[in-house]
Every structure is written in C-alpha cells, then in structure tokens.
Amino acid sequence: MAARRWSEIEMLDAIRAAAAGHDGALTVTAYDAWRATHGGPSGIGIIRRFGKWSDACRGAGLDTVVTTTKKSAFSDEVIVEAVRRYLADPESRASYGGYREWAKGRDGVPSGPTVRTRFPAWGDLLARARA
Numbered sequence: 001m002a003a004r005r006w007s008e009i010e011m012l013d014a015i016r017a018a019a020a021g022h023d024g025a026l027t028v029t030a031y032d033a034w035r036a037t038h039g040g041p042s043g044i045g046i047i048r049r050f051g052k053w054s055d056a057c058r059g060a061g062l063d064t065v066v067t068t069t070k071k072s073a074f075s076d077e078v079i080v081e082a083v084r085r086y087l088a089d090p091e092s093r094a095s096y097g098g099y100r101e102w103a104k105g106r107d108g109v110p111s112g113p114t115v116r117t118r119f120p121a122w123g124d125l126l127a128r129a130r131a
Helices: 008-020 028-038 044-050 053-059 077-087 096-103 110-116 122-130
Strands: none
Touching: 008 028, 008 044, 008 053, 028 044, 044 053, 044 122, 077 096, 077 122, 096 110
C-alpha cells in the first residue's frame, strides 16, 4: 500500500491545528503527539517537504522554536552497526518503522528519528548496513 501524499496546504493546516491547542512554539515532538490522536502527515514528512521544521512553522504563520546546534551522540558508523543488529534480528521487517519499534527501549541504540535525520533515505542506509 502506497503512503498517502499530503499537499503542502494540508501539511500547513495540520501544523496550525496542532498549534491551536499548544502553548508556545510547536515542536515536531509535540506535533507528532497531537498527530497520534488526530491523524495527519508525519512530522518527518513535513520536514522532508519544507527542509526544516522551523520553515514549515513559518509557512504556517507560527512562531518557531529556537534551536541550538547539538552534535549527535551517534556517529554514522554506530548508526550503521545498529541497523545491522536490527537486520540480524529474526523478527526484522527491514523497514524504517520496524527499526523504530525495535530501537525503543534499547540502551545505546539510536532512535528511529535520529537515524532518519542522519540518513533520510532508508534504502541507502539499508544498502550501507548490508555491505
């Protein structure tokens, strides 16, 4: 089943709807929590479309979150090795969603969003982990 393709207007409307019940600048984490009960495009999908969460929020006419540059605790090599471990699991579906669920609650393993931020194309990361 193909993923739904959301228009930019639908994405901006979803951000506005989530922000309506939120105090302060809307973070992608707060948006995804709202989305879990209301539906809508994923935060990562919005980021991919607009380039940055702050750009999407500005496009929706909202205040943006001030961020600082923070170096990830996980190197590319550590991320690739974590995906290798996931692929070696007999329950692995070799999907990003499967990895995200697999990583939850595992100490020292990068989260799904961390992996997606560093490697936006799951297929490229799979190829690297399988090499």
